[in-house]
Amino acid sequence: MNKYFSLRIEKLNEKSFNLSGLYVLYYMRLSLREDFNYALEFSIKLSNDYKKPLVVYCPITDYYKFSNIRYYKFMIEGILNAKKLIEERGIKFIIEKTNIPPYKKILEKSKDIFCLILEKGYLKYQRKINKILGENLNTTVFEVDNDVVVPLKIVSHKQEPYARTIRPKINNKLDEFIKPITKFEPLIKSNKYDFQFSELNYKKAEDYLNILNIDKSVKPSNYFFGGENEAEKKLKVFINEKLHRYKELRSNPVFDYQSNLSPYLHFGNISPVKICLEILKNYSYEDENVKSFFNELIIWRELARNFSYYNARYNEYEGIPIWAKKTLEEHKNDKRDYIYSIEDLENAKTHDKYWNAAQLEMLKTGKMHNYMRMYWCKKIIEWTDDPKKAFDIACYLNDKYELDGRDPNGYAGISWCFGSFDRPFSERKIFGKVRYMSEEGLKRKFDIDKYVEKVNKL
Numbered sequence: 001m002n003k004y005f006s007l008r009i010e011k012l013n014e015k016s017f018n019l020s021g022l023y024v025l026y027y028m029r030l031s032l033r034e035d036f037n038y039a040l041e042f043s044i045k046l047s048n049d050y051k052k053p054l055v056v057y058c059p060i061t062d063y064y065k066f067s068n069i070r071y072y073k074f075m076i077e078g079i080l081n082a083k084k085l086i087e088e089r090g091i092k093f094i095i096e097k098t099n100i101p102p103y104k105k106i107l108e109k110s111k112d113i114f115c116l117i118l119e120k121g122y123l124k125y126q127r128k129i130n131k132i133l134g135e136n137l138n139t140t141v142f143e144v145d146n147d148v149v150v151p152l153k154i155v156s157h158k159q160e161p162y163a164r165t166i167r168p169k170i171n172n173k174l175d176e177f178i179k180p181i182t183k184f185e186p187l188i189k190s191n192k193y194d195f196q197f198s199e200l201n202y203k204k205a206e207d208y209l210n211i212l213n214i215d216k217s218v219k220p221s222n223y224f225f226g227g228e229n230e231a232e233k234k235l236k237v238f239i240n241e242k243l244h245r246y247k248e249l250r251s252n253p254v255f256d257y258q259s260n261l262s263p264y265l266h267f268g269n270i271s272p273v274k275i276c277l278e279i280l281k282n283y284s285y286e287d288e289n290v291k292s293f294f295n296e297l298i299i300w301r302e303l304a305r306n307f308s309y310y311n312a313r314y315n316e317y318e319g320i321p322i323w324a325k326k327t328l329e330e331h332k333n334d335k336r337d338y339i340y341s342i343e344d345l346e347n348a349k350t351h352d353k354y355w356n357a358a359q360l361e362m363l364k365t366g367k368m369h370n371y372m373r374m375y376w377c378k379k380i381i382e383w384t385d386d387p388k389k390a391f392d393i394a395c396y397l398n399d400k401y402e403l404d405g406r407d408p409n410g411y412a413g414i415s416w417c418f419g420s421f422d423r424p425f426s427e428r429k430i431f432g433k434v435r436y437m438s439e440e441g442l443k444r445k446f447d448i449d450k451y452v453e454k455v456n457k458l
C-alpha cells in the first residue's frame with residue numbers, strides 16, 4: 001500500500017483490535033463498487049494481515065426520509081453489481097434488510113467484529129453515523145476517504161469560499177493522487193462461510209423493492225440503470241464520443257455532451273480517480289477539454305465536499321454568504337410577477353415553457369441538464385415569496401427527483417444559485433446583488449426551443 005493510499009485512511013478511535021472478533025467488517029454504504037475501492041482493498045489487506053475473514057456488509061432499510069423507488073432501484077442495481085464482482089474474488093457480501101438503523105445492527109454484532117472499515121461521508125447524517133460507530137464499537141474503526149481524488153483533509157482544514165481558492169490546493173496534489181490503486185488478493189475465501197446474518201440473496205432489484213415499504217410514486221428512470229458496469233459504459237461513450245467537444249458544448253442543453261456520470265458518482269459506482277486515469281489513457285492533461293472536465297469533476301465536485309464538511313448549514317438558506325443573505329432579505333418584499341406553489345412547480349405548471357421543460361426532464365429521466373439546473377433554481381427564487389422557502393423547495397425537489405440528489409453537489413449547486421462561491425452583481429429586484437438569469441439569456445445563448453422539443457419527445 002503506497003503512501004498516497006494510506007493518506008486516505010483515518011482511525012476514528014484509539015481502541016485496539018478486538019482479538020476475539022471473528023471477522024473484519026467493511027460496512028459498504030457510499031461506494032457501491034468493487035473496482036477502485038480503497039476501503040475494500042484496505043479491508044482485504046487487514047483480513048490478510050490478521051488472518052480474519054472479510055465480510056462486506058450492505059444493509060438496506062426503508063425508513064430513510066427520502067426513500068423512493070426511483071433511486072432505490074438504481075441503488076440496488078449498484079449493490080447487486082458490486083456483490084457479484086466482490087463474490088467473484090471469494091469475499092462474502094451480505095445484503096440484509098434491517099428494521100433498525102444499520103449502525104445499531106453493527107453495534108449488536110460488536111463482539112464478533114475484529115475491526116470495522118467505513119467510507120468517509122461529507123453530509124451531517126453520514127458523519128454522525130461514523131462518529132457513533134467510532135465511539136461505541138469496542139474495536140478499531142477506520143474511515144477511508146474513498147470517493148474524491150484528493151482526500152478532503154489534505155486539501156484544506158476550512159471552508160473554501162471560491163473555486164479559485166481551492167483550485168491551487170487541489171491541483172498541487174493531483175499528480176500524487178491520480179495513481180492506479182493497489183489491489184490485494186484475498187487469502188481467506190470467506191464467501192462460503194455463514195456469519196449469522198439474515199442474508200437476502202435475491203438476484204433482481206425488483207425482488208428487493210417488493211419487500212421495501214417505500215414511496216412508489218416517483219417512477220424509476222428508463223434512462224439510467226445503476227452499477228459499475230453501466231458506469232463504465234457511460235464513461236466509454238463519454239471518452240469516445242463527447243469529450244472532444246466538452247468545453248464547447250457541455251453547457252448547451254440542446255445537446256448531450258456531459259458525461260452523465262453524476263448518478264454513478266453519487267452512488268459510488270465509479271471512482272473519480274479511475275475516471276481521470278481512463279481519460280488520461282487517451283488524452284493529455286493539457287487538452288482544453290480535459291482541463292474543462294477535470295475542473296467540474298475534481299475542483300467543483302471537491303469544493304462541494306469541502307462546503308458540506310465545513311459549513312454546518314450547507315443545506316439551509318442560513319448557510320449562504322452574509323452579503324447574499326443581506327441583499328436577498330432587503331428585497332424580500334419586492335413584488336413578484338408570478339408566485340407558484342410547490343405543487344405548481346412539482347407538476348411543471350408555470351407560464352415558462354423552458355422552466356417546465358427542465359422540470360419535466362428531471363421528472364422523466366431523473367437527471368436535469370446542468371445549465372437548466374441553474375436556470376431552474378434561479379426561477380424558484382424569483383417565483384417564491386420568501387428566499388428561505390425557495391431554498392427549501394429547491395432542495396426538496398432536487399432530492400426527491402434527481403438520481404444524483406441528496407449529494408454535496410446538490411446543496412452546493414443550490415447554494416451557488418443563492419450567491420455562494422459567486423460575486424455580487426449590480427442590484428435588481430428580488431435578487432438584489434445575487435446573480436440573475438433570464439429567459440432572454442437562454443434564447444440568446446442556445447436554440448432553446450429545441451431543448452423543449454427534446455424533452456417533449458422523452
Ligand code: FAD
Pocket residue numbers: 250258259260261262263265266296297298300301302304368369370371373374377398402404405406407409410411412413414416417
Ligand atoms: P459533467 O459535466 O459530465 O461533469 C462530471 C462530474 O463533475 C459530474 O458528474 C459531477 O460530479 C461534477 N460536477 C459537474 N458540475 C458540477 C458542479 N457545478 N458542482 C459540483 N460538481 C459538478 N450535481 C449532483 O451531482 N447532484 C445534484 O443533486 C446536483 N444538483 C444541482 C442543483 C443545482 C441548482 C445546480 C446549479 C447544480 C447541481 N449539480 C448537482 C451540479 C451539476 O449540475 C451536476 O453535477 C451535473 O449536471 C451532472 O451531470 P454530468 O455528470 O453529466 O456532468
